[in-house]
Amino acid sequence: MRVSELAERSGVPVATIKYYLREGLLPAGAATSATQATYDEAHVERLRLIRVLREIGGVPVAAVGAVLAAVDDPTQPLPDVIALAHHALGPPPPDEPSAEHVAARAEVAAFVAGRGWQVEDEAPSIDALAAALVALRGVTGPCGAEVFTPYADAVDGLADFELAWIDETRGVGHTIGQIVVGTVVYEQALVALRRLAEEHYSGERFGRRRRPPSRRRTPRPAP
């Protein structure tokens, strides 16, 4: 297909496709003349993956390159690719962690290990959880990592569900792409659903918003 069709199929504008080609995020098409090239399904799939990382995950272009390099390396073990995607998605661990953060990090790591979850010692999500614990303590006073138990219970079955959804018959690159997309897209879905649930239940408890429902204009009967 030509670049115009590639743009239409992937939802990525031609100018952005050319930028990704220059940056090496997208492999060059097969040249059909000095100024034209043709692209295939692999290009469509790659562009959709880049789009998810950029638009849904908010991943910077440079970090997209690192994730794609891992996706393209068939010798890279899947858990390494997932760890890399988590690093790219941020937030970055603090450069100079405070004493409070270091203490909270140790408690959070013990909490995670206590659930039987085996994760890297340096997983950035442990730092994110420690930062959340420090912030909670600042606002509500002393509390332990066990405040996160209902949240850990809530996510415990989701990873299994997502991994079951993976189609491994289409090759390692495709599988890895699916996992990275799942990480980014289902994370956005989870956050959005939680906010909607919060809006609903806070409305139940504290009353609905006062703003009157927007009036739909009734179409006038034809004369």
Added chain:
Amino acid sequence: MRVSELAERSGVPVATIKYYLREGLLPAGAATSATQATYDEAHVERLRLIRVLREIGGVPVAAVGAVLAAVDDPTQPLPDVIALAHHALGPPPPDEPSAEHVAARAEVAAFVAGRGWQVEDEAPSIDALAAALVALRGVTGPCGAEVFTPYADAVDGLADFELAWIDETRGVGHTIGQIVVGTVVYEQALVALRRLAEEHYSGERFGRRRRPPSRRRTPRPAP
């Protein structure tokens, strides 16, 4: 207390406190001389709230001002403050939604209503969920909003848990501050826990990371 103690108590550097004072995010202290002022517990609490919004929520300074103005207005209904916090936390809804997005948005809104959740028609989280659905379809092919059911089930009990944790005896401003903090902090915790669960379960399914465990140096016995 003096500004130096305020900095220590809140974990916010003096220069940043002065910036927040200039921007009107933090009310002025009581003047004790031409160049000095004294601050109280309300200042500590306010700074912690700003810190959570900025550092954990990644909320821009301008949007922090809008959230604080809502927190400070005792006539503002709580659900309105929560809706404002959700807008401030982003992502912003698309300026010019595609036809795909518009269709996905209608499906997602029907899915949310089908669960009995009552939310604003224009809730930005409905757009975020629609964007996730469009992205999923681009990668996995046709699917409906019901793919989000396990995620909606997972968060259904969490909002109740968080609202139960609210201490309403300390005044409306405090309650609203707690809800906003809960939104931001527990959201970060939820995302972090989901990534940790994903790392663990993908390790169970696809094998652990190959990197050898870091060797701890055994301290040499004292000579």
